[in-house]
Amino acid sequence: MRLDNLKRCILDEHDGLELLYQNKPIENASFEKSVVEQYNNSVTTNTLSLSELKNYVDISQEEFDTVNQQTWYMTQEYKDLDIKQHLLNKTSNEIQTTRVMYEYKMFEERGMLDVLRFMVYMIDTMRKNNIVWGVGRGSSVSSYILYLIGVHKVDSIKFELNIEEFLR
Numbered sequence: 001m002r003l004d005n006l007k008r009c010i011l012d013e014h015d016g017l018e019l020l021y022q023n024k025p026i027e028n029a030s031f032e033k034s035v036v037e038q039y040n041n042s043v044t045t046n047t048l049s050l051s052e053l054k055n056y057v058d059i060s061q062e063e064f065d066t067v068n069q070q071t072w073y074m075t076q077e078y079k080d081l082d083i084k085q086h087l088l089n090k091t092s093n094e095i096q097t098t099r100v101m102y103e104y105k106m107f108e109e110r111g112m113l114d115v116l117r118f119m120v121y122m123i124d125t126m127r128k129n130n131i132v133w134g135v136g137r138g139s140s141v142s143s144y145i146l147y148l149i150g151v152h153k154v155d156s157i158k159f160e161l162n163i164e165e166f167l168r
Contacts, residue, residue: 004030006064010056011035030056072114078121083113086120090148099157103145106167116145123150139166 001015011019011031016039019026031039031053040052059067072079084104091097107116126133127150136152142161146152156163 004058006059006061008064013038026053027051029053032056069114072118074118074121078117078124079114081117081120083116083120087116087145087148095157096144099144099163100148103143103163103167106163107145110167116149119146119149119151142166 001012002010004010008030011029013035016026016031016035019029033055036053036055042048043050043052087100087104088097091100107113134152136154140146141152141154142156142163142165144156144163147155154161
């Protein structure tokens with residue numbers, strides 16, 4: 001295995017066999033060109049009902065970020081999560097609800113609802129696996145939504161922090 005300039009893992013033949021032996025998915029992995037050609041040739045020649053692998057493509061940082069933002073790595077349950085309702089279910093008074101709706105609109109205008117879904121997935125995964133993360137840092141603590149999700153432990157309503165500091 002080697003890393004490309006974007007720190008993506010590029011797998012060789014040995015790495016691919018290890019994934020297959022471990023019954024792990026290989027469809028979205030990046031393999032060296034020779035491995036892709038050998039694998040796809042075997043699938044075609046033996047008329048196997050397996051998906052062909054895609055060739056590894058060297059792309060720019062901007063393209064890499066765009067692709068990653070379109071293919072969030074989380075379970076379908078989180079991809080389908082009604083994030084607005086999820087957040088509103090965590091509120092207990094009108095002040096909290098108003099703040100959530102205000103921030104939600106800001107996240108929505110910036111096309112960042114998948115970011116919120118991913119944050120819920122990530123925090124749930126860390127909790128499930130007993131992974132510790134920080135109390136809060138920087139301007140993100142001004143987001144009440146991130147507080148509700150559990151990204152940080154700073155109640156921005158209690159401390160009257162302005163969300164404008166985070167989502168400029």
